[in-house]
Amino acid sequence: MEFNTSQKTILIAPLNWGLGHATRCIPIIKALQENDYVPIIASDGIALELLRKEFPYLKSLELPSYQIEYAKNGKNFKWKLLQSCPKMIEAILEEKKMVKKWIKKYTIDGIISDNRLGVFSQKVPSVFMTHQLNVMTGNTTWITSKLHQHLIKKYAECWVPDFEGIPNLTGNLGHIKKADFEIKYIGSLSRIQKKTIPKQYDLMIILSGPEPQRGLLEEKLKKEILRFDGKIVFIKGIVEKDQKKEEIDNVTYYNFMNSRQLEQTFNESETILCRSGYTTIMDLAKLEKKAFFIPTPGQYEQEYLAEKFKKEGLVPYAKQNDFKMENILEIEVYKGLTSTKNTVDWKELFKVFEK
The missing domain is CATH 3.40.50.2000 (Glycogen Phosphorylase B;)
Incomplete structure (x- = not known):
């Protein structure tokens, strides 16, 4: 070059x-x-x-x-x-x-x-x-x-x-x-921008982080979402050579998304279910989205951030082993993250x- x-x-x-x-x-x-x-x-x-x-x-x-x-x-x-x-x-x-x-x-x-x-x-x-x-x-x-x-x-x-x-x-x-x-x-810092566009999904699930915890959460959520009535987009956080898309009932699965697709999907989604990783938090603040956190078990940083935002009345969370799909309803009584210019x-x- x-x-x-x-x-x-x-x-x-x-x-x-x-x-x-x-x-x-x-x-x-x-x-x-x-x-x-x-x-x-x-x-x-x-x-x-x-x-x-x-x-x-x-x-x-x-x-x-x-x-x-x-x-x-x-x-x-x-x-x-x-x-x-x-x-x-x-x-x-x-x-x-x-x-x-x-x-x-x-x-x-x-x-x-x-x-x-x-x-x-x-x-x-x-x-x-x-x-x-x-x-x-x-x-x-x-x-x-x-x-x-x-x-x-x-x-x-x-x-x-x-x-x-x-x-x-x-x-x-x-x-x-x-x-x-x-x-x-x-x-x-965020790679995505807030857009006013029609909603396509009731819930966006986005996973990340090293194995085996990423995979363990994926398997747990695949079972839990069977009790969710709305439309879901589920991004597994597995970066591979080719993008894979699979539709099963009310759930659309992707292995990964590039920045442009992710920006579109974030904006098209009503609420977000994700880890309390700091980069995700910055994205949610930029988008002014309501979310639910499941911190990575044992990762003190994510547990601290999840507790911080719950105490501030912004985002609810649950431990991975304790999470049930019904917990998502807690989002309604929290303010959600807001953007600081x-x-x-x-x-x-x-x-x-x-x-």
Whole structure:
């Protein structure tokens, strides 16, 4: 691929932990292009597949997998992550070597890492993006948070996709009292726009996240929706080479959707049933949608966000094992998420790459 030498090349690398990190990078990739930068995409697994489908004309590179897996039992989530640590550290060290080579090979001028700790260089301005300045892990939260903050310090800037003041979307996740590194709150990021169009579906179910929990929830919901009378669109969150569509009674199933289809379907749906993943929350806020959350078992971040929005009277939730289709009726007594206007000054934000 030939690059225009007058344009700066930026490596953008989201973590492959479900689809959220990849999808929230989509507006950043578009903004880089609109501001005369050349993005190169780097990730692995379904995150890389998704971005390749969104930007087939851009250079894309494969990073080593962190091999993140969820436990079948949510109570074992932390233990499963601890078991994965040696493989994660190995992948981080490997991606650090790869990035070093790529900087020379592709003349990279800057880096945006979305939670990939090995995607960093002292030779070019490197930015770390996260909504978790505090990493919630139950009774070890203070250790994991301090460790994460220490790792962020090496980057030129830390971008938090949220609002600095109140109201905000991340609460204690994305806000700390004192930081010894530069934080920039860049507002809520979403790849979709709100549209006023006729409703086609009474309920949209959208799944995401690593296995086996994604699959476990899919199987549970397939049984629960038999008791739902309205029209359902069910997006499984499995990114494959070809899109698959299947209609069974009142349910239309898709394995995945691209951004344009997803935007249309979100707008065509009355209510949403989904995980309380942060990227989904940003999408729902942009669309001002009413929703019901089922946090991933054992994932403290999603459990915290689900509890936060329930306490604020915005979105109800249920634990995965406890969820019944009748719970959906609770949506009526909650306000739903609302949009907070924000206009990102991308030109100002990207000045970090001009230093």
